Amino acid sequence: MKKTEEVLPGLKERIAESTPELARRIEEWVSDAALPKKDVGGEDIEGIPRFPGMVRVAFGVQEQKKSVAYKGESGFAEVIVFYAREMAKQGFSKEVTSASTAEETHVYTKGSRRFALKFVKTVRLATETTDVEVREL
Numbered sequence: 512m513k514k515t516e517e518v519l520p521g522l523k524e525r526i527a528e529s530t531p532e533l534a535r536r537i538e539e540w541v542s543d544a545a546l547p548k549k550d551v552g553g554e555d556i557e558g559i560p561r562f563p564g565m566v567r568v569a570f571g572v573q574e575q576k577k578s579v580a581y582k583g584e585s586g587f588a589e590v591i592v593f594y595a596r597e598m599a600k601q602g603f604s605k606e607v608t609s610a611s612t613a614e615e616t617h618v619y620t621k622g623s624r625r626f627a628l629k630f631v632k633t634v635r636l637a638t639e640t641t642d643v644e645v646r647e648l
Contacts, residue, residue: 546582546640555579559626559645560597562590568642576647582640587632590641591615594628618648 546566553570555561556577565583572578583590594617595605603619603626610616613632618625625648633640 546584553579556626556645556647558601558624560594562593562641562643565643569644578644578646580642580644582642584638585641586639587613587630587641590643591617591630594630594643 547568548566550567551570553567554577555567556579559579561567561581562583562585564585565581567579568582569580570578598605598619601621603621603624606618606620608616608618608627614630616627616629618627627644627646627648629642629644629646631642631644633642
């Protein structure tokens with residue numbers, strides 16, 4: 512959108528005037544696709560790696576179990592392969608509990624430690640982002 516605005520100044524305003532619904536949708540796509548610049552508060556779960564370049568976008572604790580969510584401009588398959596490799600290096604076994612072309616959930620187990628990792632692919636404005644949610648089980 513920024514590039515388009517440089518090439519065609521005033522395009523955003525012209526779209527808003529002629530088709531307000533399209534303008535609203537473009538704004539939603541652009542704002543949803545934007546990555547935060549820094550991590551939100553909270554902490555990463557000890558011993559669980561973070562894919563390089565991802566930003567922490569959510570953190571929570573419920574019934575003494577942590578959950579953390581990350582987002583990054585990263586390829587969906589690349590992120591899944593990274594976690595499979597890194598978790599295996601630490602001795603975790605993996606079970607795929609659900610999968611589709613845009614979403615997968617894997618459960619990693621090592622002794623009494625269990626984690627569910629949910630991977631979600633989003634493609635907007637020709638940019639692919641991947642969300643990773645890590646939950647202690």
